[in-house]
Amino acid sequence: MKTKYIIYTLLALLIAFLLYNKFFSKKAKETGAATAGKGKKKNGPVAVNIMVVKDTAVRNQIDITGTIDANERVNLISQTAGNITGIFFTEGTRVAKGQLLVKVYNQDLQSSLQQVSAQMVLAKDINNRNKILYAKEAVSKEEYETSQSSLNAMKAQADVIRAQISRTEIRAPFSGTIGLRNVSPGGYLSPSTSIATLVNIDPAKVTFSVPERYLPIINKGSKITFTVESSRDNFNATVYAIEPALDANSRTITVRAKAPNPKGLLTAGAFAKINLTLDQIPKTIMVPTECVIPDLKSSKVYVYKNGVAVAKNVKTDLRTDTKIQIIDGLKAGDSIVVSGLIQIRPKSPLKILKVIK
Incomplete structure (x- = not known):
């Protein structure tokens, strides 16, 4: 029994010795310190x-927005009322300045012009005779002046009829592209009836507003570049007109530039993204x-x-x-x-x- 207790005591002492050497001896402390030193890594340079x-x-550039406008745009209407006797254009095509587009009934005016023209021939002959007779003192001055006045009145009457006839013919006021027509042959045309829209988009006008502080830099001849949603091309324009007064609400000034549009890539009413060069540093x-x-x-x-x-x-x-x-x-x-x-x-x-x- 005593031997058993002695063995247990010796085992306990051995375990205590091993634990002391591992955790509390000088060598264990040096090893722990070295390990802790390795764990603390020094911060390196930032790459x-x-x-x-x-x-x-x-x-020095600014980006602003603007609107594409037609160079010329007009809503075609008639100056006189009457039935349409002819339509001489195709929708969506180009027309030349002075080209006949629509004609309104004018036979009554044509007949009146023929009648006055015939009377004018007779009045001219009478006036020529009286001129010769007056030179020979065969007729009085009053008779000669009366025949001359009658001839002039007939000429004026013929001019009035010709003007009335011209108002029955609607012609293109400028070259451009004509839009969709709103009338048909045989229909009644009144001065309030829209026939079609005529647009000239070459060159195109670009209208935009610039903040007040940039006003001293914007001049006629200033260059701008812009893009539109319908094309990937960059377009150039030149400022040609500046509004003389600022907008009281936005404190901006309206500027207008012209852009060449030979291919028709720019459309009236389109949204323009404009890059404006103010100066160069x-x-x-x-x-x-x-x-x-x-x-x-x-x-x-x-x-x-x-x-x-x-x-x-x-x-x-x-x-x-x-x-x-x-x-x-x-x-x-x-x-x-x-x-x-x-x-x-x-x-x-x-x-x-x-x-x-």
């Missing part, structure tokens, strides 16, 4: 891309927009200097789709950080992966 800043030329600094970090009072960028990130406050101005103008805070030759900005803090060590040109 970034940089861009060397340089002076560049940039155009010959020397300035443009950087990618993502480089600039907005702050409460200003903006800042990070510059690579001596292996670390240096924060610099900057002033910005113009913006494009991808770049922003720096007017103060940077100079040509500075190396600006363009990636990894989320991980960077002032004085953070940097590792350059790529230099963007």
Whole structure:
């Protein structure tokens, strides 16, 4: 029995010795400290891309919207009433200036003109005879003047009838494309009836509004470029007219430009996206927009200097789709950080992966 207790005591002492050597001896403490040291990894440099800043030329442009208008547009109507005796155009085709489009009944006027013309021939003969007789003093001056006055009255009457006849013929006031007709042969045409619409779209007019502050820059002859939804082409136009007064509500001024349209790609009433070049800055600094970090009072960028990130406050101005103008805070030759900005803090060590040109 005593032997059994002795064995248990020796086993307990052995286990206690092993535990002490593993966790509490000097060697165990040194091993733990080494392990803990390995777990603490020192922060390394942030991998970034940089861009060397340089002076560049940039155009000061604004994007605005406008409307495509026809160069000339008219709703064709008749100046006189009557039955339509002829329609001489095809819908949707081009017509020339002066071309006969619609004719209204005018036989009664034609007959009146023939009657007056016949009377005018007789009156002319009588006036010629009286002129000869008056020269020979065979008739009085009063008889000669009476025959001359009668002839002039008949000429005036014939001119009136011809004017009435011309109003029964509707002709194209300018060359262009005629639209859908609203009348038919034999129908009654009144001055309030719309016949069709005539449009001249070459050149096309582009109407748009510009904020008041840009007024000193917009002049006759200014160039604009624009696009429309119906075409992938870029179109050019030249400003030819500017409204003399500002709109009191929007504080904008209306501008109109002309764009060549020989292929008919521009349609009246279309929506135009306009790019207007205000001026050109010959020397300035443009950087990618993502480089600039907005702050409460200003903006800042990070510059690579001596292996670390240096924060610099900057002033910005113009913006494009991808770049922003720096007017103060940077100079040509500075190396600006363009990636990894989320991980960077002032004085953070940097590792350059790529230099963007």
